[in-house]
Amino acid sequence: xxxxxxxxxxxxxxxxxxxxxxxxxxxxxxxxxxxxxxxxxxxxxxxxxxxxxxxxxxxxxxxxxxxxxxxxxxxxxxxxxxxxxxxxxxxxxxxxxxxxxxxxxxxxxxxxxxxxxxxxxxxxxxxxxxxxxxxxxxxxxxxxxxxxxxxxxxxxxxxxxxxxxxxxxxxxxxxxxxxxxxxxxxxxxxxxxxxxxxxxxxxxxxxxxxxxxxxxxxxxxxxxxxxxxxxxxxxxxxxxxxxxxxxxxxxxxxxxxxxxxxxxxxxxxxxxxxxxxxxxxxxxxxxxxxxxxxxxxxxxxxxxxxxxxxxxxxxxxxxxxxxxxxxxxxxxxxxxxxxxxxxxxxxxxxxxxxxxxxxxxxxxxxxxxxxxxxxxxxxxxxxxxxxxxxxxxxxxxxxxxxxxxxxxxxxxxxxxxxxxxxxxxxxxxxxxxxxxxxxxxxxxxxxxxxxxxxxxxxxxxxxxxxxxxxxx
Amino acid sequence: xxxxxxxxxxxxxxxxxxxxxxxxxxxxxxxxxxxxxxxxxxxxxxxxxxxxxxxxxxxxxxxxxxxxxxxxxxxxxxxxxxxxxxxxxxxxxxxxxxxxxxxxxxxxxxxxxxxxxxxxxxxxxxxxxxxxxxxxxxxxxxxxxxxxxxxxxxxxxxxxxxxxxxxxxxxxxxxxxxxxxxxxxxxxxxxxxxxxxxxxxxxxxxxxxxxxxxxxxxxxxxxxxxxxxxxxxxxxxxxxxxxxxxxxxxxxxxxxxxxxxxxxxxxxxxxxxxxxxxxxxxxxxxxxxxxxxxxxxxxxxxxxxxxxxxxxxxxxxxxxxxxxxxxxxxxxxxxxxxxxxxxxxxxxxxxxxxxxxxxxxxxxxxxxxxxxxxxxxxxxxxxxxxxxxxxxxxxxxxxxxxxxxxxxxxxxxxxxxxxxxxxxxxxxxxxxxxxxxxxxxxxxxxxxxxxxxxxxxxxxxxxxxxxxxxxx
Numbered sequence: 001x002x003x004x005x006x007x008x009x010x011x012x013x014x015x016x017x018x019x020x021x022x023x024x025x026x027x028x029x030x031x032x033x034x035x036x037x038x039x040x041x042x043x044x045x046x047x048x049x050x051x052x053x054x055x056x057x058x059x060x061x062x063x064x065x066x067x068x069x070x071x072x073x074x075x076x077x078x079x080x081x082x083x084x085x086x087x088x089x090x091x092x093x094x095x096x097x098x099x100x101x102x103x104x105x106x107x108x109x110x111x112x113x114x115x116x117x118x119x120x121x122x123x124x125x126x127x128x129x130x131x132x133x134x135x136x137x138x139x140x141x142x143x144x145x146x147x148x149x150x151x152x153x154x155x156x157x158x159x160x161x162x163x164x165x166x167x168x169x170x171x172x173x174x175x176x177x178x179x180x181x182x183x184x185x186x187x188x189x190x191x192x193x194x195x196x197x198x199x200x201x202x203x204x205x206x207x208x209x210x211x212x213x214x215x216x217x218x219x220x221x222x223x224x225x226x227x228x229x230x231x232x233x234x235x236x237x238x239x240x241x242x243x244x245x246x247x248x249x250x251x252x253x254x255x256x257x258x259x260x261x262x263x264x265x266x267x268x269x270x271x272x273x274x275x276x277x278x279x280x281x282x283x284x285x286x287x288x289x290x291x292x293x294x295x296x297x298x299x300x301x302x303x304x305x306x307x308x309x310x311x312x313x314x315x316x317x318x319x320x321x322x323x324x325x326x327x328x329x330x331x332x333x334x335x336x337x338x339x340x341x342x343x344x345x346x347x348x349x350x351x352x353x354x355x356x357x358x359x360x361x362x363x364x365x366x367x368x369x370x371x372x373x374x375x376x377x378x379x380x381x382x383x384x385x386x387x388x389x390x391x392x393x394x395x396x397x398x399x400x401x402x403x404x405x406x407x408x409x410x411x412x413x414x415x416x417x418x419x420x421x422x423x424x425x426x427x428x429x430x431x432x433x434x435x436x437x438x439x440x441x442x443x444x445x446x447x448x449x450x451x452x453x454x455x456x457x458x459x460x461x462x463x464x465x466x467x468x469x470x471x472x
Numbered sequence: 473x474x475x476x477x478x479x480x481x482x483x484x485x486x487x488x489x490x491x492x493x494x495x496x497x498x499x500x501x502x503x504x505x506x507x508x509x510x511x512x513x514x515x516x517x518x519x520x521x522x523x524x525x526x527x528x529x530x531x532x533x534x535x536x537x538x539x540x541x542x543x544x545x546x547x548x549x550x551x552x553x554x555x556x557x558x559x560x561x562x563x564x565x566x567x568x569x570x571x572x573x574x575x576x577x578x579x580x581x582x583x584x585x586x587x588x589x590x591x592x593x594x595x596x597x598x599x600x601x602x603x604x605x606x607x608x609x610x611x612x613x614x615x616x617x618x619x620x621x622x623x624x625x626x627x628x629x630x631x632x633x634x635x636x637x638x639x640x641x642x643x644x645x646x647x648x649x650x651x652x653x654x655x656x657x658x659x660x661x662x663x664x665x666x667x668x669x670x671x672x673x674x675x676x677x678x679x680x681x682x683x684x685x686x687x688x689x690x691x692x693x694x695x696x697x698x699x700x701x702x703x704x705x706x707x708x709x710x711x712x713x714x715x716x717x718x719x720x721x722x723x724x725x726x727x728x729x730x731x732x733x734x735x736x737x738x739x740x741x742x743x744x745x746x747x748x749x750x751x752x753x754x755x756x757x758x759x760x761x762x763x764x765x766x767x768x769x770x771x772x773x774x775x776x777x778x779x780x781x782x783x784x785x786x787x788x789x790x791x792x793x794x795x796x797x798x799x800x801x802x803x804x805x806x807x808x809x810x811x812x813x814x815x816x817x818x819x820x821x822x823x824x825x826x827x828x829x830x831x832x833x834x835x836x837x838x839x840x841x842x843x844x845x846x847x848x849x850x851x852x853x854x855x856x857x858x859x860x861x862x863x864x865x866x867x868x869x870x871x872x873x874x875x876x877x878x879x880x881x882x883x884x885x886x887x888x889x890x891x892x893x894x895x896x897x898x899x900x901x902x903x904x905x906x907x908x909x910x911x912x913x914x915x916x917x918x919x920x921x922x923x924x925x926x927x928x929x930x931x932x933x934x935x936x937x938x939x940x941x942x943x944x
Contacts, residue, residue, distance in 0.1 A: 327746030
């Protein structure tokens with residue numbers, strides 16, 4: 001909370017802000033408004049998509065675009081350099097002064113950013129909870145091959161193609177190639193969950209590969225950034241990253257299996273409300289923290305936490321309780337991804353965009369084909385939907401945008417190339433959900449018990465009820 | 473998100489922050505750590521209290537004190553001027569530089585502040601959902617009398633007592649008297665809910681009176697602040713406040729009753745996840761916004777939203793879904809209230825504190841007696857537990873701290889008086905939960921269906937299940 005500006009008359013300050021500290025109230029009001037817009041956008045978008053047989057998450061992304069920096073300017077962030085209409089509304093309704101506006105805007109955006117990050121942390125926790133560890137281990141080698149092919153092929157094809165076809169220098173070409181590597185696990189996993197395909201063989205290969213892809217992507221980013229900065233790559237840093245990632249994922253799951261019985265025992269002995277949910281979320285937060293601190297990502301930690309707890313007999317109950325929470329925080333993430341997508345790079349009236357759009361077309365082709373062929377790399381005797389696996393790896397989402405952002409900051413990218421990367425990220429992100437639905441044939445798989453979330457919830461409710469009845 | 477400091481080597485920045493923007497990651501890490509500490513404190517405190525037959529919320533408050541500014545310095549806020557140990561941990565584990573520490577500290581605290589506010593908004597939504605509108609209307613006149621007596625008596629006794637016994641000037645005495653008026657509805661309602669007494673006649677009188685008290689408190693604050701600043705009171709401002717409060721509460725509930733069938737219809741027609749919860753929370757956020765903007769409080773708006781939805785047939789289902797959310801956000805509020813409580817004002821080694829403690833003893837006596845006698849003001853023929861009603865009005869909580877804060881800022885309060893007000897607030901807040909339990913005899917009332925939250929959840933689950941079975 002900030003100190004009262006001494007020029008403000010005390011009565012009006014007290015009236016406007018009681019019983020909160022001055023700035024706190026305005027920030028809270030900004031957050032409340034932003035959340036209201038986010039929920040409205042996510043529901044309207046999601047419901048429309050659900051009715052025209054598209055994955056609801058696509059609707060949340062599009063809803064985000066509509067309220068975001070590209071169209072309505074309701075949910076915008078300071079780094080876009082664009083004004084926020086919600087801030088104007090705060091000025092008109094809550095007495096936000098122009099002098100205080102930047103501070104309130106910054107603080108409110110920080111809160112929404114963190115809520116959005118918590119959204120994807122909870123999403124990955126839920127995905128981990130839904131995932132089947134044994135199945136993940138079983139498809140592990142296949143997922144690893146898919147991930148490696150899905151990183152190597154787009155990277156090589158993108159970099160060499162840009163150098164050969166567009167006479168680009170090595171460093172920017174490598175950057176663009178690198179931006180083609182990482183998969184946005186959030187979007188793919190959410191679509192898989194919505195299609196009821198998360199627990200199929202294909203679903204688990206995609207999730208496993210996307211997780212590995214995320215780790216590979218972080219390593220590629222480190223390498224490329226070092227190249228752009230100093231022209232050399234420090235192998236020790238990369239070695240540490242790889243070792244940390246492997247140790248973390250394997251260690252977390254082994255340790256988790258060892259310790260989870262004690263956690264379940266603890267949950268059973270707690271007497272106050274939230275006896276299961278609070279320890280579970282605590283575990284997800286702590287593992288998210290550790291994941292982020294060892295230079296990986298918070299979502300890898302919460303995914304591991306979900307996997308661990310999904311192995312226990314609290315799985316159903318926990319899934320039931322995490323669902324309402326996820327319903328409230330996950331849309332914040334997807335709407336914010338959409339809201340931060342600046343569609344103005346698609347405007348062909350701008351000459352830079354025209355050059356960028358041509359490069360983007362090339363990147364998009366490589367980006368789609370380079371991931372689709374990963375499906376062909378799946379070995380093994382059981383029949384799998386190779387096309388679906390390849391398509392599941394397509395969306396670049398926020399991960400690709402980080403490459404563009406870091407690349408821009410390092411000065412290695414031309415405006416056209418930067419725009420092209422952003423267009424590629426937008427297109428892969430928005431194309432993947434409907435394509436994935438088509439690849440899976442749209443229908444739910446027969447005999448998959450986790451197919452339908454509402455049914456699932458009912459099943460879990462029965463299980464809960466039985467457990468509750470037995471307890472009392 | 474802030475711009476990369478140009479002095480930072482890009483590789484290490486990329487490694488430490490990918491795939492988030494630089495500051496964003498550190499803020500997220502700070503929030504994750506703070507939340508982990510908050511959950512740990514709330515569970516340890518709550519469980520200990522549950523085992524020694526005290527309301528768990530008291531344990532959350534005490535847990536907050538332990539991790540807060542008074543003891544461990546883990547959850548602290550910038551305005552306390554105290555260092556945060558979690559920030560040091562971020563420096564050691566996540567490479568937070570001393571130069572960036574203040575910005576990260578401020579942003580992280582802003583996020584936790586807003587989450588804590590959202591916590592009390594959701595708490596009041598849940599309390600509204602649990603409340604019975606007809607019963608509230610029925611006890612309305614009694615609650616109004618309790619509220620008015622509970623504002624008038626402590627105010628008069630406190631102000632006149634300070635002037636007579638301590639030869640204090642009028643303005644500071646009036647300020648201290650005003651700080652004695654408002655009731656912290658959050659703490660009282662939470663304890664009532666934990667004791668299973670929320671839906672008793674006493675419970676509804678307390679909730680109704682506490683809501684009215686909150687409004688009266690805001691008006692008193694406006695009057696006192698104006699007095700301290702200009703020596704005069706503008707009646708039009710006060711009239712507007714009263715009119716706004718009355719219009720808002722009555723209008724919201726009337727309009728809500730009129731429109732809620734359409735909202736229920738909408739919920740039934742939504743096909744995506746969160747079809748009930750998201751519109752409900754959206755309503756709570758919007759009404760919270762309106763409540764705050766018309767110079768009342770966000771919690772009044774969310775309470776009204778809860779009341780409205782509690783009248784519909786979605787009540788049980790909604791209650792079921794809001795419970796896990798409340799379990800996660802409400803403790804943030806209580807732990808933060810505890811964490812911000814600075815017990816150093818209780819240290820008698822400091823001479824200012826000694827004078828303050830004597831004044832505090834007087835204020836505390838007036839604060840407790842002045843509210844306890846409100847129970848005597850309850851009229852009507854049915855037997856009610858008058859002592860419990862009086863005790864239910866005792867806790868001042870965060871509302872009282874606002875008076876102290878505004879008073880300090882206006883320069884009207886001496887250090888001793890300021891400390892005395894804080895001690896009074898601390899003592900009433902921490903004394904009320906155990907006293908309330910004693911006043912209610914500790915046991916759950918016979919035949920009260922909302923008595924036991926776990927049983928309640930089971931009942932609601934059955935209702936849900938039946939509804940789900942009928943729907944599908």
